[in-house]
Amino acid sequence: MDTFLQVLTNGLMLGGLFAIVSIGLTLIFGIVKVINFAHGEYLMVGMYLTFLLATGLHVHPYLTVAAVAPLLFVLGALTQRFLIQPLMSARDEHVQIFATVGLSTALMNLALLVFGADIASTPSSGLRTSLHLGPVRILLGQAVIFVVSIALVAALHWYLQRTQTGRAIRAVAQNRDAAQLMGINVNWIYILTFGIGAACVGLAASLVAPLYPTQPTSGTYFVLIAFVVVVLGGLGSIGGAFLGAMVIGLIDSLSGFYIGSDLREVAVFGVFLLILILRPSGLFGRKNLAHVSP
Amino acid sequence: MQQKLKPALASPRGAIGLALVLLGVLAIPIAMDDQFIYHIFVTICIFAALSTAWNIVGGYAGQLSLGHAIFYGIGAYAAVMLTNMGITPWLGMFVGAFFAVIAAIVVSYPCFRLHGPFFALATIAFLEVFRVLALHFRSFTGGATGMMIPLNIGWEWMVFRDRLPSLVIAFGMMLLALAVAWWIRNHRLGFQLIATRERESAARGAGVQTVKVRLIGVSISAALCSLVGSFHAMYLTFIEPEAVFSLTFSIQIALFALIGGIGTVFGPLLGAVMLVPITELARGWLGSGALGLHGFVYGVVLVLVVLFMPNGIMGLVHRFLEPDRKPKAEPEPETVAAEPRRVAPHQVGDDIIRVEGLDKHFGGLHVTNNVSFNLKEGEVLALIGPNGAGKTTVFNMISGFLKPDSGTVSVRGTDGQFHQPVTPGDYAAIGVGRTFQIVQPFASMTVEENIMVGAFHRFTDVNDAREAARETAHRMGLGRWLDSEARGLTIGGLKRLEVARVMAMQPRVLLLDEVMAGINQTDVRRAVDLMLSIRDSGVSIIAIEHVMQAVMSLSDRVIVLNSGQIIAEGSPQEVVRDPTVIEAYLGKEFAHA
Amino acid sequence: MLELEAVDAGYGATTILHGVSLNVQAGEAVTIIGGNGAGKTTTLRTIAGLIRPTSGSIRFEGQDITRLEAHEVVELGITLIPEGRQLFPDMTVRENLLMGAFRRKAREQAEATLKEVLQLFPRVAERLDQIAGSLSGGEQQMVAIARGLMARPRLLMFDEPSLGLAPIIVEQVFSVIDRIVETGVTVLIVEQNVHHTLKAADRGYVLENGRIVLADAAEALLDNDHVRQAYLGI
Structure with missing residues (x-):
């Protein structure tokens, strides 16, 4: 029983990790309607930045967020402005996919050129300490990620619902043309949203780096999971993405324990394919089915 | 791309x-x-x-x-x-x-x-x-x-x-x-x-x-x-x-x-x-x-x-x-083949389509409510009614694009038996062709290639299909644009292309969804002549149409749909005098005119 | 107030408007009539800055607005109520209306404007907290018009306000438009429902295949043979 509880807890903690990595992707997809294949590389870049700042300035990795998140904001905003925006009117979706796939390939290999294939370890700064909660054990760093992911969901929700800019962002997502007719500068909203989405990844990177090794391919693993989470959560729903992340975390943890750790991905992607094909609106989504034929 | x-x-x-x-x-x-x-x-x-x-x-x-x-x-x-x-x-x-x-x-x-x-x-x-x-x-x-x-x-x-x-x-x-x-x-x-x-x-x-x-x-x-x-x-x-x-x-x-x-x-x-x-x-x-x-x-x-x-x-x-290939300036619409309209009285035969009790809900909305009608061979049947009355929904159900919640559609095949097709493919196979209200050209293909896609329904060989497509194009007044990309046509041209693609399939029943919409008066008259010549070649037609002038001169029978229900049916002259129709669709001004 | 001169515009390689010239004077109600696909919607979208003209010029109160972005055009006081309502479906009616007052000049007075506008639309006032997507077509059209007024526009443009509405509702929509015209807002309407719109307007243009073919006082157009034959089916 205790083992089961531990596996379950691990699943939820993993869910927190997946959630914090996926929220930015969900936001960008939900508003800009672009699937950003370079999302994982944003995370990787953020993790390297955290590594460099934490080791270079000898500060706690969490403190680097003050620099990493703004830098990622700029990276995201630049991506939107100079890569996505020129292609927004393209008749063919292939173009946007290739654009972000190209960015992803370029960033990953740039990291390989600059840092080599070796692992960069950000100091864990005490975040690997175990906390004992009754029968289960969790790492301090995991607990922080879990709590911050919930806080981030709440903060974004508040921002989108209660602020004038947040409302404008939602308006653009729901009806781009009408939003323009209200006097909203749609291109600017897209840049802002892309920036915020990337900044969320920056936050995630600073929390993740002390616990996980940083290498050029770090992003690849997470980005595939993040896609799964976004689809599961119902494409663009931030709360849905959080729940989706929990589900995937649990599947990952349970299948890893009961089926075999090398088949976890089969379980995760199997569930993903089933959802995508059988219930394309996601587990928690509504309508928004522009991506499937009737 | x-x-x-x-x-x-x-x-x-x-x-x-x-x-x-x-x-x-x-x-x-x-x-x-x-x-x-x-x-x-x-x-x-x-x-x-x-x-x-x-x-x-x-x-x-x-x-x-x-x-x-x-x-x-x-x-x-x-x-x-x-x-x-x-x-x-x-x-x-x-x-x-x-x-x-x-x-x-x-x-x-x-x-x-x-x-x-x-x-x-x-x-x-x-x-x-x-x-x-x-x-x-x-x-x-x-x-x-x-x-x-x-x-x-x-x-x-x-x-x-x-x-x-x-x-x-x-x-x-x-x-x-x-x-x-x-x-x-x-x-x-x-x-x-x-x-x-x-x-x-x-x-x-x-x-x-x-x-x-x-x-x-x-x-x-x-x-x-x-x-x-x-x-x-x-x-x-x-x-x-x-x-x-x-x-x-x-x-x-x-x-x-x-x-x-x-x-x-x-x-x-x-x-x-x-x-x-x-x-x-x-x-x-x-x-x-x-x-x-x-x-x-x-x-x-x-x-x-x-x-x-x-x-x-x-x-x-x-x-x-192809260095000298510049986008050609939009040519003026060409006249539709001006063969004189045969006035031979046309024969209306037996039922070719029977529609019984079509019901369809979208969410809470009852889009079509117990719609039943039939189409006789050689007949032109017009389907009119206000926007949102469910006309296009009916079309989608009698061409396989939408499954009715209940009700049946039967089509008489060449074997004389009635069949109930299910998919768009089934409908095409039995000879029902349709156009779309919002024109749907294959934008990056040429006009000829667009029509060939329809012709491939009958031919496996490219040359046969090309031949048939050319012939259809000339008949539809599109001959001059055979090699232009479809995206360059005017609305009127696109509408004709839409019909041409279907005609290349040689359908026995033609479903036309607002093909007159957005084309000017002269073109409407030509289009009416064209429809009549299609009818005279033995094709039965159901047309959704707002252009009353066309409805009056084209159709043998008119069905009026309002809020998903048939509210009137009869000859064009009867229908335009029907008070319910005037109230729901035509407006009082039409009646006073 | 608004002046289009020899405007060509379209989508991609397709030119839809060919040399369209028209003008609207302050306080006037002007209509553009024409069949489906004649270019009516394109005209309004071009004025609103959603489509950039390939040639010609558009001036508003003396200022050249030909190359302005849509949101900049809104800031000048031109509001388009688009075809097919185009509400924000997942927002409440109140949020939709407040989005209408996004333009800087309207934002501070949003609450006051809301009160004024709701007086014109008692039915909308009852539904403020409903999700806009759950309203009926007629109610949505009313919200769309109300949302347009929230911007306190100097020029209000309607694109097919009667589209897809039952005849009874169409009457209501036009009576609202009549009242808006009475309050002195300058109005430009595009409609297929030619009869109603010519009754509501002072002047009208007839657009065919992207070209203005007729321009006259609304009453004169109602009696014009071509209009009667082509658009009134008489």
């Missing part, structure tokens, strides 16, 4: 250019006789072949697969496993192709509902599953340690001391892939794949079985990739899951097609010819010190191509081949 659909071979300069490229790929390494140069050119051939095969799915059919390494990997593993069991790869490669086709169907069938990035995501997910499974089933695949082939040298084992035979085989595979891609592009399958990509619903309306043609396309593509994979494994003598079922590799395959010109026959070849040497040379010169450099170059090139050269190299090639 837009592309010229006329194959480059049509121009002599293009044919010579292609021959030179092919010759170069074979002759340069032989002439230089250097191991490394041989390796580069074998790699060019391999990627050109894979990319050409990918293009059948990613380009023609417009389904962006990032999982094509699956098929390549199946071929590779099949060949290596069988070689280890003492079976020659010349056989093994076909075993691999067989399994690749099965995998392709299993993977693609459920994914074809997904569009754009979601199709890409699903193929990536499938690729990951294959990779993890290949790692897991060690006893079959050797797991992460990979598999070697036994060093039996000779043609029988596809393993050679010299590089020349490998080049010959790789070159042959590339030629095979190019020939297949070229053949498809110039035959019915290619037209149907491209039509499906451009407008799926319009393709189905033209009788294309979109799922079937895509499955055929992806099967051919997978088989080709698998064959190449088998050879490549023999060439490399070693395979492992991480290298074979690799996302990066999948992306590379697609990349060459994109850079060369996605959807073109020879673009992928050009992409590989341009890019493989650069990256292989860079790798050779800089060695491991520049780990990641070639990937970085790929990524940057990809971004630049997408931003500044979305039609790829072929886009430039076409500009070179």
Whole structure:
């Protein structure tokens, strides 16, 4: 029983990790309607930045967020402005996919050129300490990620619902043309949203780096999971993405324990394919089915 | 991405250019006789072949697969496993192709509902599953340690001391892939794949079985990739899951097609010819010190191509081949064939369509409520009513695009029996053709090619279809624009194209959804004449129409639909005097006029 | 107030408007009539800055607005109520209306404007907290018009306000438009429902195949043979 509880807890903690990595992707997809294949590389870049700042300035990795998140904001905003925006009117979706796939390939290999294939370890700064909660054990760093992911969901929700800019962002997502007719500068909203989405990844990177090794391919693993989470959560729903992340975390943890750790991905992607094909609106989504034929 | 659909071979300069490229790929390494140069050119051939095969799915059919390494990997593993069991790869490669086709169907069938990035995501997910499974089933695949082939040298084992035979085989595979891609592009399958990509619903309306043609396309593509994979494994003598079922590799395959010109026959070849040497040379010169450099170059090139050269190299090639081709100024609409209208009294026959009790709900909305009517042979039946009355919904249900919640549609076949078709394909097969209210041209195809898609419903041969399309085009007054891209037509022209595509199918029943909308008065009169001549040729017509002038002069009978219910039915004269109709649709002013 | 001069515009390579010239004086109600696809919607979208003209010029109160972005055009006081309502479906009616007052000049007075506008639309006032997507077509059209007024526009443009509505609702929509015209807002309406719109307007233009073929006082157009034959089906 205790083992089961531990596996379950691990699943939820993993869910927190997946959630914090996926929220930015969900936001960008939900508003800009672009699937950003370079999302994982944003995370990787953020993790390297955290590594460099934490080791270079000898500060706690969490403190680097003050620099990493703004830098990622700029990276995201630049991506939107100079890569996505020129292609927004393209008749063919292939173009946007290739654009972000190209960015992803370029960033990953740039990291390989600059840092080599070796692992960069950000100091864990005490975040690997175990906390004992009754029968289960969790790492301090995991607990922080879990709590911050919930806080981030709440903060974004508040921002989108209660602020004038947040409302404008939602308006653009729901009806781009009408939003323009209200006097909203749609291109600017897209840049802002892309920036915020990337900044969320920056936050995630600073929390993740002390616990996980940083290498050029770090992003690849997470980005595939993040896609799964976004689809599961119902494409663009931030709360849905959080729940989706929990589900995937649990599947990952349970299948890893009961089926075999090398088949976890089969379980995760199997569930993903089933959802995508059988219930394309996601587990928690509504309508928004522009991506499937009737 | 837009592309010229006329194959480059049509121009002599293009044919010579292609021959030179092919010759170069074979002759340069032989002439230089250097191991490394041989390796580069074998790699060019391999990627050109894979990319050409990918293009059948990613380009023609417009389904962006990032999982094509699956098929390549199946071929590779099949060949290596069988070689280890003492079976020659010349056989093994076909075993691999067989399994690749099965995998392709299993993977693609459920994914074809997904569009754009979601199709890409699903193929990536499938690729990951294959990779993890290949790692897991060690006893079959050797797991992460990979598999070697036994060093039996000779043609029988596809393993050679010299590089020349490998080049010959790789070159042959590339030629095979190019020939297949070229053949498809110039035959019915290619037209149907491209039509499906451009407008799926319009393709189905033209009788294309979109799922079937895509499955055929992806099967051919997978088989080709698998064959190449088998050879490549023999060439490399070693395979492992991480290298074979690799996302990066999948992306590379697609990349060459994109850079060369996605959807073109020879673009992928050009992409590989341009890019493989650069990256292989860079790798050779800089060695491991520049780990990641070639990937970085790929990524940057990809971004630049997408931003500044979305039609790829072929886009430039076409500009070179046809330098004087400027977009023609919009010509004035041409007159519709002005044959005098026959006044012969037309015969109205027995029922050809019977519609009984059609009900349809969208969410809480009752869009059609117990709609029943019939259409007699040789009759023109007009369906009128306010916007949102459910007219188009009725059309969608009597052409298979929408399943009614209850009620039946029966169509009399040529055998005299009534049948109940289900899918758009069934309706097309029994002779019911439809147009769409919002015109749905295959935008990047020419007018002739658009109509040919309809004609392929009757003909398998390209030349027959072309002949029929031309004839239909002239009849519909589109003769002058045969070679223009459909996107350049005016609304009136597009409406006529819509009808022409259906007429090329030679339907027995024609469903016309607002074909007069948005065209001017003179054109309305011509269109009415055209409809009447179509009717006189024995086609029964149901027309949704707002232009009352046309309704009055065209129809034998009128049905008025309001809020999903039939509120009146009768001759045009009766209907316009009906107080309910005036109240709901025509307005009092119409009655007072 | 608004002046189009020889405007060509379209989508991509397709030119839809060919040399369209028209003008609207302050306080006037002007209509553009024409069949489906004649270019009416394109005209309004071009004025609103959603489509950039390929040639010709558009001036508003003396200022050249030909190259302005849509949101800049809104800031000047031109509001388009688009075809097919185009509400924000997942927002409440109140949020939709407040989005209408996004333009800087309208933002501070949003609450006051809301009170004024709701007086004109008692039915909308009852539904403030409903999700806009759950309203009926007629109610949505009313919300769309109310949302347009929230911007306190100097020029209000309607694109097919009667589209897809039951005749009874169409009457209501036009009576609202009449009242808006009475309050002195300058109005430009595009409609297929030619009879109603000519009754509501002072002047009208007839657009066919992207060209203005007729321009006259609304009453004169009602009696014009061509208009009667082509658009009134008489």
